[in-house]
Amino acid sequence: MTNPINDWIGNAVKTNDVVLFMKGTPDQPQCGFSGRVVQMLDFLGVPYAGVNVLQSDDLRNGIKEYSDWPTIPQLYVKGEFVGGCDIITEMFQNGELKDTFAGSGIEVKEANATA
Amino acid sequence: MQLGQVGQTITEKLSKALVPHALEVIDESHLHAGHSGARPEGETHFRVKIQADAFAGKSLIQRHRMVNEVLAEELKGRVHALAISASAPKV
Numbered sequence: 001m002t003n004p005i006n007d008w009i010g011n012a013v014k015t016n017d018v019v020l021f022m023k024g025t026p027d028q029p030q031c032g033f034s035g036r037v038v039q040m041l042d043f044l045g046v047p048y049a050g051v052n053v054l055q056s057d058d059l060r061n062g063i064k065e066y067s068d069w070p071t072i073p074q075l076y077v078k079g080e081f082v083g084g085c086d087i088i089t090e091m092f093q094n095g096e097l098k099d100t101f102a103g104s105g106i107e108v109k110e111a112n113a114t115a
Numbered sequence: 116m117q118l119g120q121v122g123q124t125i126t127e128k129l130s131k132a133l134v135p136h137a138l139e140v141i142d143e144s145h146l147h148a149g150h151s152g153a154r155p156e157g158e159t160h161f162r163v164k165i166q167a168d169a170f171a172g173k174s175l176i177q178r179h180r181m182v183n184e185v186l187a188e189e190l191k192g193r194v195h196a197l198a199i200s201a202s203a204p205k206v
Contacts (some may be wrong), residue, residue, distance in 0.1 A: 071197060
């Protein structure tokens with residue numbers, strides 16, 4: 001059974017190293033949780049594709065089914081679901097997020113990196 | 116703030132399913148008033164702080180999935196946002 005939304009999502013997370021499914025756009029987040037993840041990604045200076053799920057109900061529902069995760073935002077790195085806002089925040093604070101990017105060969109250009 | 120019916124259901128379901136050592140369910144709906152997903156009658160945005168043996172050895176994603184599964188019905192309906200902090204007791 002083919003599901004065009006599922007295929008579209010699968011293609012998006014496979015063709016972009018880092019994809020954030022969010023409400024609104026990186027420039028204009030429409031939700032505080034999405035906005036928080038945008039800030040963390042921007043802080044780490046990681047290039048990512050932002051997908052606004054508010055553009056279509058099919059997409060908004062489809063992304064919840066794709067990873068069996070009921071909430072938005074959702075971050076994908078190299079096709080793998082990494083987490084939602086709480087998980088990303090915790091990983092950001094303990095350094096795991098940076099390691100995840102580094103381990104996937106994604107360049108982190110932290111503005112004030114001292115390490 | 117006292118929990119409404121949805122908040123009480125969340126508390127009951129999590130208590131029963133995960134037998135937590137510590138559980139705090141906080142209704143944060145008032146902080147999101149007027150935001151998309153908020154409803155005038157409230158009880159749309161919750162924060163859950165939970166500590167349970169069941170989380171030991173589980174990754175963050177697995178812990179969140181366990182909580183989400185217990186509350187699947189609520190998340191499909193009224194509850195728009197659920198912030199989760201899930202930990203295992205420190206040995």
